[in-house]
Amino acid sequence: MASRKKVLLKVIIxxxxxxxxxxxxxxxxxxxxxxQYKATIGADFLTKEVMVDDRLVTMQIWDTAGQxxxxxxGVAFYRGxxxxxxxxxxxxxxxxxSLDSWRDExxxxxxxxxxxxxxxxxxxxxxxxxxxxxxxxxxxxxxxxKGDIPYFETSAKEAINVEQAFQAVAxxxxxxxxxxxxxxxxxxxxxxxxxxxxxxxxxxx
Amino acid sequence: xxxxxxxxxxxxxxxxxxxxxxxxxxxxxIAGRVYLMKKPEGNFIExxxxxxxxxxxxxxxxxxxxxxxxxxxxxxxxxxxxxxxxARRKYNISFDVLDLKSFKRNAPNHxxxxxxxILKDGTTFPALHFHNGGSKALLKELETFIxxxxxxxxxxxxxxxxxDPEMLSKSFNELSIFSDSSSAYVQKFVSEPHKGxxxxxxxxxxxxxxGGFSKVTNFLRDNFMAPENLTRPQSEMAExxxxxxxxxxxxxxxxxxxxxxxxxxxxxxxxxxRSEHLELAKWNSFFxxxxxxxxxEEVKEIxxxxxxxxxxxxxxxxxxxxxxxxxxxxxxxxxxxxxxxxDYFRMKxxxxxxxxxxxxxxxxxxxxxxxxxKDVMRTDRTHKFFSGDKNPNLQVLYDILMTYCMYNFDLGxxxxxxxxxxxxxxxxxxxxxxxxxxxxxxxxxxHNFEMDQNGMxxxxxxxxxxxxxxxxxxxxxxxxxxxxxxxFCFRWILIMFKREFHFHEIQRLWEVIWTxxxxxxxxxxxxxxxxxxEKSTLMENKFGFTEILKHINDISLSIPxxxxxxxxxxxxxxxxxxxxxxxxxxxVLGLLPVPVSQSMENSVFIGSASNTDVKSxxxxxxxxxxxxxxxxxxxxxxxxxxxxxxxxxxGKQNSIIDEGSKILT
Numbered sequence: 001m002a003s004r005k006k007v008l009l010k011v012i013i014x015x016x017x018x019x020x021x022x023x024x025x026x027x028x029x030x031x032x033x034x035x036q037y038k039a040t041i042g043a044d045f046l047t048k049e050v051m052v053d054d055r056l057v058t059m060q061i062w063d064t065a066g067q068x069x070x071x072x073x074g075v076a077f078y079r080g081x082x083x084x085x086x087x088x089x090x091x092x093x094x095x096x097x098s099l100d101s102w103r104d105e106x107x108x109x110x111x112x113x114x115x116x117x118x119x120x121x122x123x124x125x126x127x128x129x130x131x132x133x134x135x136x137x138x139x140x141x142x143x144x145x146k147g148d149i150p151y152f153e154t155s156a157k158e159a160i161n162v163e164q165a166f167q168a169v170a171x172x173x174x175x176x177x178x179x180x181x182x183x184x185x186x187x188x189x190x191x192x193x194x195x196x197x198x199x200x201x202x203x204x205x
Numbered sequence: 206x207x208x209x210x211x212x213x214x215x216x217x218x219x220x221x222x223x224x225x226x227x228x229x230x231x232x233x234x235i236a237g238r239v240y241l242m243k244k245p246e247g248n249f250i251e252x253x254x255x256x257x258x259x260x261x262x263x264x265x266x267x268x269x270x271x272x273x274x275x276x277x278x279x280x281x282x283x284x285x286x287x288x289x290x291x292a293r294r295k296y297n298i299s300f301d302v303l304d305l306k307s308f309k310r311n312a313p314n315h316x317x318x319x320x321x322x323i324l325k326d327g328t329t330f331p332a333l334h335f336h337n338g339g340s341k342a343l344l345k346e347l348e349t350f351i352x353x354x355x356x357x358x359x360x361x362x363x364x365x366x367x368x369d370p371e372m373l374s375k376s377f378n379e380l381s382i383f384s385d386s387s388s389a390y391v392q393k394f395v396s397e398p399h400k401g402x403x404x405x406x407x408x409x410x411x412x413x414x415x416g417g418f419s420k421v422t423n424f425l426r427d428n429f430m431a432p433e434n435l436t437r438p439q440s441e442m443a444e445x446x447x448x449x450x451x452x453x454x455x456x457x458x459x460x461x462x463x464x465x466x467x468x469x470x471x472x473x474x475x476x477x478x479r480s481e482h483l484e485l486a487k488w489n490s491f492f493x494x495x496x497x498x499x500x501x502e503e504v505k506e507i508x509x510x511x512x513x514x515x516x517x518x519x520x521x522x523x524x525x526x527x528x529x530x531x532x533x534x535x536x537x538x539x540x541x542x543x544x545x546x547x548d549y550f551r552m553k554x555x556x557x558x559x560x561x562x563x564x565x566x567x568x569x570x571x572x573x574x575x576x577x578x579k580d581v582m583r584t585d586r587t588h589k590f591f592s593g594d595k596n597p598n599l600q601v602l603y604d605i606l607m608t609y610c611m612y613n614f615d616l617g618x619x620x621x622x623x624x625x626x627x628x629x630x631x632x633x634x635x636x637x638x639x640x641x642x643x644x645x646x647x648x649x650x651x652h653n654f655e656m657d658q659n660g661m662x663x664x665x666x667x668x669x670x671x672x673x674x675x676x677x678x679x680x681x682x683x684x685x686x687x688x689x690x691x692x693f694c695f696r697w698i699l700i701m702f703k704r705e706f707h708f709h710e711i712q713r714l715w716e717v718i719w720t721x722x723x724x725x726x727x728x729x730x731x732x733x734x735x736x737x738x739e740k741s742t743l744m745e746n747k748f749g750f751t752e753i754l755k756h757i758n759d760i761s762l763s764i765p766x767x768x769x770x771x772x773x774x775x776x777x778x779x780x781x782x783x784x785x786x787x788x789x790x791x792x793v794l795g796l797l798p799v800p801v802s803q804s805m806e807n808s809v810f811i812g813s814a815s816n817t818d819v820k821s822x823x824x825x826x827x828x829x830x831x832x833x834x835x836x837x838x839x840x841x842x843x844x845x846x847x848x849x850x851x852x853x854x855x856g857k858q859n860s861i862i863d864e865g866s867k868i869l870t
Contacts, residue, residue, distance in 0.1 A: 017620060018579035032295055036586045039579075039620045041704065042695040044758050045751065047326050060326070060751070067576070067620045069656050076692060094572075 006049075007057045009173050010080055011166070012110075014102045015087030016095040017066030020125040023156035024087060025063050028166045033157050040065045043077050050167070052174045059170055071105065078110035083119040083173035085165070088134065090124040090153065096134045099142065119172035120149045123165050128155040214241035214346040218337035219252060220317075221296050223762075235296060239333060241346050247301040248350055250322065250343075252333060254293035298322070298330050302350050307364045307746050310340060320344075321763075327748055327755025331763060359741035471675070472782040474775040479767050482511040483521065496535025498524070509722040512713040518632045525719040526629075526645030528638065549637045552611045553604060570610070573618045577606045584623040588708055590631045602630060605640045612644060619654035622647070624703040628712050649719075653699050664698050665691040667793045668732050674783070674790050675733055675776060679740050687750035693757040694732050701728060705761045714766060723777050724795035730780075734773035735764055 013021045022037045029046040045062045062081075064074040086102055088095040103120065112118045124139050136153060143149040150172070152165035219239040238258060240251045306325040312318035318340040319332040333340075344353070356362035487507070491498050498504060513521045523529045528545070529538050556570070564571050581603045585591050591598055605626060610618050626643045633639035652660030668691045672680040683689055696704055701718065703711055718728055736743075739760065743753055780786060780794060791797045 017576060030295075034295070036583065038583050038585075038704070039623075041621055041624075041699055042692075042758075043754065045755065047328070065620060069619065069654075069658060072658050073661065073692060073695065076690075 007055060007174070007177065008060060009057055009082045009170055009177070010060045010062065011083040011085060011169055011173065012062045012064070012078060012081045012106070013085045013087060014064070014106060015066060015123075016089070016092075016098050016102075019066065019087045019089040019092070019095050020156045021066065021087050022063050024085075024123065024125060024154065024162055024165075025061050027156040027159055027162045029061065031159070033159070041070075043074060050170060052167075052170050055174065057170060057174065059166070061166075075105075075109040078106055081106075081110050081112070082177060083121070083169040084110075085121050085123055085169055086149075087123045087125055088139075089126050090134045090139075091126055091129050091131045093133050096124075096139065096142075103146065114176070116147060117176065119169055119176055120146070121165055121169040121172070122149050122151045124151070124153045125156055127153045127160065128158045209245050211243040212240055213243055213248070214343055215239070216335070216337070216339035216343060218335070219339070220334040220336055221252075221254075221331050222334055223296075223331075234334075235293060237296075239339075239343060241302075241343065247303060249299055249301055250305070250347070251300075252296075252298040254296055256293045257297065296331070298333075300324060300328075300330075302347060305351065305365050306752075307362060307742065309359075309361045309742070310344070310363065311361050312340065323742065323746065323756065325752070327752030327759070329756050329759035356741050356745050358745070362741050362745065364745050471779045474772075474779050477771050477774045477778070479771060480507070480511040483507045483513045483517070485514060485517050488514075488517055488521065496538070497533065498531055501531045505720040505722055509717055509720040513716050515632075515709075515712075518712065518716070519634070519638065522629070522632060522642055522716065522719075523638065525716060526642040527648070528641045528645060545641050546637050549608065549640050553608045555611045556607050569617070573610050574607065576620070577603060577610075577618050577623075580618075580620060580623045581606070585627045585708070588627070588631070591627065598630070601636050601639070602626060605630065605636060605643060608640060609644065609647070613647070613651070616651055616654060621654065621700045624700045625650065628703070628708060628715065631708075632712060646715075646719075650699075650701060661695065661698060664729060665694060667726065668694055668698075668729050670787075670789055671729060671733055671780070671793060672736070674787065675780060676737065676740070679736065679744065682744050683753070686748065686753065688753050691732075693754040694736075696758070697732055697735075698728065702731070705764055706766060707762060710766045714770075717770060723774065723781075726793050726795065727773065727777070729793065730777050731769060731773045733776055734769050735760075737772065737776070738764075738769070 013025060015021055017039065022040050023033060025046055026032050026034070026037070029048045040063055043062060043064045045060050048059050048061065050057050050059055062077050064070070064077060084103075084106055086099050088099055090096075099122065107115045107118065110118075122139065122143050124134060124136070136151075139153075140151050143151040150165075150168050152161050152168070154161040154165055156162060215238060217236075217238050219237055220234045221237065222234050236255045237252050238255065240249075240253075242249045242251055300322070304324045304326075305322060307323045309321040309323070310318065317334045317336050318338070319334045320340050320343070321332045322330045324330075347353070352366040353363050354366055356364060483504070488504075491500060491504055493499050508521070508525070524531055529541060533541065559567065559570065564574075581599050584602065591602070602623065606618055606623060609622070625646055626639070629642050629646060630639040633642060650660075653664075654660075669680070669689060672683070672691075680689075683691070701711075702714060706714055714731075718731075721727075724730075739756070742748075742756065746752070748756060777794065780790065781796060786794075786796070788797070
């Protein structure tokens with residue numbers, strides 16, 4: 001058995017109301033789809049254990065309400081996120097146009113260490129529906145302009161590509177994590193060191 | 206795969222009860238089998254519904270491995286066998302025993318024993334009822350893998366002690382700190398460049414080494430002091446919560462090292478009892494010759510204590526929700542009703558007659574229509590009143606919500622409103638009545654939905670204030686675990702516990718709350734009562750921010766309503782009798798006289814309708830229900846049912862509502 005020391009990855013799912021955030025989460029974690037999910041109120045999360053590059057990782061996937069006014073409280077959950085999944089509905093162009101503000105808001109509120117390289121994934125959901133209104137090309141264009149965010153087209157209903165999208169965010173988050181893992185565990189000593197180093201140099205004079 | 210699994214224990218006739226009240230409903234109890242199973246990846250406790258057993262075994266679907274998730278979505282009605290099986294499968298339980306944090310076992314004398322399992326991340330499964338015994342035997346088996354200790358405070362609660370010697374030694378090895386060579390630690394990381402460590406070590410050996418030691422400290426702390434495996438580092442959660450929720454008042458424990466627990470000496474909690482509901486004969490006896498209700502307070506008292514017989518709900522709710530005035534005569538009520546019918550259809554016409562051409566230039570309305578469209582499709586669809594494709598009641602739900610947008614355009618449609626409407630529509634079974642009763646119910650909670658969320662913030666901080674007095678120990682615990690903002694009560698408050706109770710229970714709860722007895726903030730005390738019942742679970746499991754939230758989310762639909770109401774009333778009486786009650790708390794409990802100056806105008810919301818550019822049109826070309834025509838009135842006055850001015854939250858709240866009226870998204 002692999003090492004029992006677990007790594008926890010916190011992943012936030014964001015996007016407009018009704019794009020399928022809860023459905024994606026449930027499809028990924030429990031392999032279930034229901035037409036009868038209720039609009040999410042407040043916040044909830046599910047956890048799933050996955051193997052990423054031979055490491056046992058616990059993904060804690062957060063689902064929040066999509067309506068704008070609930071964000072003022074929802075942002076409390078952004079901080080400490082290791083990855084973020086931005087979701088839009090390929091049949092609703094306005095949900096695609098919202099991605100910009102979801103991404104910006106997330107970066108402002110979560111203030112990750114390295115916003116440029118923060119592990120985002122974009123999901124265009126509901127490709128099982130026939131009335132698509134946002135082309136893959138357009139979505140990819142946007143993702144490219146934001147620093148090559150990986151783009152996945154999914155159907156939570158038909159379980160298409162869902163696994164891959166979340167696996168990608170887990171993998172990218174782990175890649176980031178291993179870079180910062182050691183300093184993130186104990187940021188204080190690093191700061192202390194900086195402070196101490198200077199006077200010592202001064203003393204040498 | 207199935208062949209690799211070894212069944213260590215199995216027991217049939219283990220049920221999940223999804224509908225506590227209606228015992229005639231054959232779907233109320235789901236039969237299943239509980240297992241303790243040895244799998245390659247660990248030892249698992251599983252429960253599967255009987256309907257899924259044979260099917261899933263054939264399909265080798267045993268491994269829903271690792272998904273310790275569970276979501277509340279329990280009531281269900283299904284048409285086909287397949288759908289039924291899907292619906293059953295969603296109850297299936299599977300988790301690694303090492304993820305178990307605690308459980309509650311109740312073995313009453315005259316009833317079945319049940320067990321509720323609670324995982325380390327706060328996930329709380331529905332109770333498993335052992336109709337044919339076996340709960341003790343299962344726990345006995347379980348004890349071979351984990352150490353269990355009974356809570357000293359709650360007889361039913363058992364805590365799992367993290368004790369895994371294998372894990373301990375492995376982790377020590379991993380750290381390499383106690384290996385022969387003192388440089389092993391360094392070497393290990395140098396030899397593993399992918400860890401990104403050596404760069405740091407070369408640049409900064411001091412920090413890296415100290416970091417290594419601090420890792421040991423962390424490790425020791427984690428393993429011997431606080432067995433919280435999956436909590437986020439404190440630094441990530443601690444302060445930001447209150448930064449991010451501006452306007453929340455949180456008293457922080459600045460020095461977590463100090464015990465600030467002071468016991469409030471509240472008077473003992475009096476025993477209170479629930480009574481029979483209000484029945485037709487009794488209800489009729491309150492009307493005098495001209496149809497006026499003689500003893501309003503007594504009627505409310507009966508409703509508070511026992512609710513209303515479902516048979517007369519639609520009538521009684523009209524009084525509770527301001528559709529009729531309590532002091533009205535039969536004649537006046539007939540007039541009131543006629544006017545409301547006219548007003549409703551006039552407002553309905555307003556949006557019904559907006560052409561698609563117009564709507565193209567009316568983004569706000571279009572957006573709201575989109576939101577309502579989506580939410581109507583996912584509101585209580587498991588209830589038979591709304592189930593099935595093309596159910597005509599969905600259209601009624603939609604029409605009422607759209608019309609409410611016209612009635613209160615400043616607020617518009619916000620998620621959660623459909624949750625409030627659904628039980629009312631089910632009771633009223635009439636579009637106009639449901640609309641006005643919904644509008645009345647919204648008067649009480651509209652501040653929850655405003656753009657700035659101030660109504661919510663105020664109430665969450667009021668719960669905090671109440672808790673500080675009622676139970677300083679629990680309050681201090683929550684504060685020191687990043688939960689002093691009581692955000693985990695958000696869903697409770699936003700939609701008045703709608704998602705926390707079964708449909709028939711929520712109707713009972715709401716009519717109790719709508720009496721405004723014993724105070725207008727009784728819903729906040731109900732929150733205290735529920736938290737009081739969960740106190741041992743939260744504290745003895747040492748739950749942190751995420752686990753608390755998860756646990757509170759997961760106890761939905763398993764909170765005993767009558768017990769909770771009794772406890773809440775008891776708590777109110779305790780607080781009321783408490784001599785040193787702070788003024789702020791008295792205010793919340795309505796124990797201070799409300800200043801007269803605050804006349805909460807309903808007109809704020811009425812006025813809005815005329816501010817919009819929407820004009821009532823005489824042409825009714827797009828109206829598809831002919832009977833609406835008779836109802837169109839040229840009158841522009843909207844009679845507002847709110848005889849009750851909602852100063853429910855004390856003085857502070859009023860200013861918020863006034864401010865809120867300015868918001869136009």
